Amino acid sequence: MIMTLFFIVFFLIKFLQKENTKLAKTRHKKLPPGRRGWPLIGDSFNWYNAVASSHPPTFVEQQVKRFGKIFSCSLFGKWAVVSADPSFNRFVMQNEGKLFKSSYPKSFRDLVGKNGVITVQGEQQRKLHGIASNMMRLEKLKFHFLEDIQRVMTRTLCSFEDDQLILLQDVCRKVAINLMVNQLLGITSESEINEMAHLFSDFVDGCLSVPINLPGCPYHTAMKAREKIIKKINRTIKMYREEGSLEVSNGVLARLLEEESLPDEAVADFIINLLFAGNETTAKTMLFAVYFLTQCPTALKQLLDEQESLKSCSNGEEMLTWQDYKAMSFTQCVIDESLRLGGIAIWLMREAIEDVKYQDYVIPKGCFVVPFLSAVHLDENVYNGALNFNPWRWMDPQNEEKRNWRNSPFYAPFGGGARFCPGAELARLQIALFLRSFVTTYRWTQTKEDRMSFFPSARLVNGFQIRLTRRHMQDEG
Ligand code: HEM
Ligand SMILES: *[C@@H]1O[C@H](CO)[C@@H](O)[C@H](O)[C@H]1NC(C)=O
Ligand SMILES: *[C@@H]1O[C@H](CO)[C@@H](O)[C@H](O)[C@H]1NC(C)=O
DSSP states (O other): OHHHHHHHHHHHHGGGSOOOHHHHHHTTTTOOOBOOOBTTTBTHHHHHHHHHSSOTTHHHHHHHHHHOSEEEEEETTEEEEEEOOHHHHHHHHHTBTTTEEEOOOHHHHHHHOTTSTTTOOHHHHHHHHHHHHHHTSHHHHHHHTHHHHHHHHHHHHTTOOTTOEEEHHHHHHHHHHHHHHHHHHOOOOHHHHHHHHHHHHHHHHHHTSOOOOSTTSHHHHHHHHHHHHHHHHHHHHHHHHHHSSOSOOSSHHHHHHHHOOOOHHHHHHHHHHHHHHHHHHHHHHHHHHHHHHHHOHHHHHHHHHHHHHHHHHTTTOSSOOHHHHHTOHHHHHHHHHHHHHHOSOOOOOEEESSOEEETTEEEOTTOEEEEOHHHHHTOTTTSTTTTSOOGGGGGSGGGHHHHOTTTOSSOOTTOOGGGOOTTHHHHHHHHHHHHHHHHHHEEEEEOSOOOEEOSSSSEETTOOEEEEEEOOGGGOO
């Protein structure tokens, strides 16, 4: 979703700006091959059409056929080097802060906060990234997140009636925002979660909008929501400073205050950045996983069997243990396959810090560089039957190396290098527990056609309308 936001904002604003003159001069150097497209607009419309469709790499694939896996085109009023090349994508991610930096419009930086990990660069980014990774690393999840996630899941997901018609997209949205508020702020009371979730929603809607800071505009509402969120965080900080501890000590905020020494004004931005990066990505991956499972009953059956088998081995206790989580091997395959086929981060956005030489090419300073992840994830030469949902492919020993989402050039749903998603393990835990709750509580039938689109944000265009029936324990074999 981050990527989509940039696209919108860049698209609306950047292409009106004049072209970087230095770039124009260096263009005759060996920029990767490509075409210029229409003046100003360049290939932006083709890009848009592809991304709004259910197969985002369409445009990239066409260009790859003509020009090769690394090509240039004119996007957002600027030259961009776009890549469907696994090694080059990896090279770009590995050289974050050295040859490339991630690139954001100012309006976006103002909203998510200029002290947050997403927008800062260099030294400061590495420090904040380290803190974020530490807060959400695997060992911490066991102690601080496992049970809370299950509680939130039960509360937000398990009370629908027999025969109820729902839009699963809205439900996932609610689940994800509740999880984020609970985990970042450590809030557990339902009314407080709802209040914060509401503020957070206003905030994110504004991030998706045209940045006009006038009353009535979503951007303005978002700025106001941002202020209220910061006030709430400030109050928590004050309480902590006065009393030396907090009643709710599970949240990232509390641990941040206890274990790290960030200046107070950086704390709020830090939290807001995590919220921003984690909310929609998680919600949409949950949604897409159920969407794919609905089309693949064999996988759904196997997932359900796996989850049912876990329930009996946890001795009738309600809560799953860490061991249970570690035993969900097929569920993990489903998550990996959902991220491959419906990865939310379809591309990353970078800018060259200096003239960069790669093979025979020179990428001039200031040029956009776009590692197009989904073009690799959906490449028939990399994955057999690349467009099919096939979670079993990840059980094949041949794919073991490919599957390593921390390092694999062929599979990078969480990015890589210095900006590798620090929430990856947390997201996977949330998605697994969501799938578990959902498939063991309900059966469902889809009541309306649907398809994926990745513009303006990743979604199912009709919200995934389904009719639920509750599963009853006794009619399961
Ligand atoms: C399925 C869910 C998720 C996916 C697919 C995902 C994907 C990504 C990707 C691809 C990046 C790299 C962006 C870039 O290089 O420009 C990223 C960065 C980030 N993610 Fe996630 N993410 C997910 C969930 C989360 C969660 C749950 C959190 C935290 C609560 C989170 C926090 C972050 C942060 C803070 C960054 C920025 C890191 C930096 O710039 O140093 N993500 N994510
Ligand atoms: C979370 O994401 C949903 C879209 O899935 C969006 O509508 C909502 O406003 C977001 N809220 C926050 C706080 O990020
Ligand atoms: C929150 O606290 C920080 C640091 O003490 C301060 O700079 C900021 O103005 C406060 N913001 C609000 C909205 O209260």
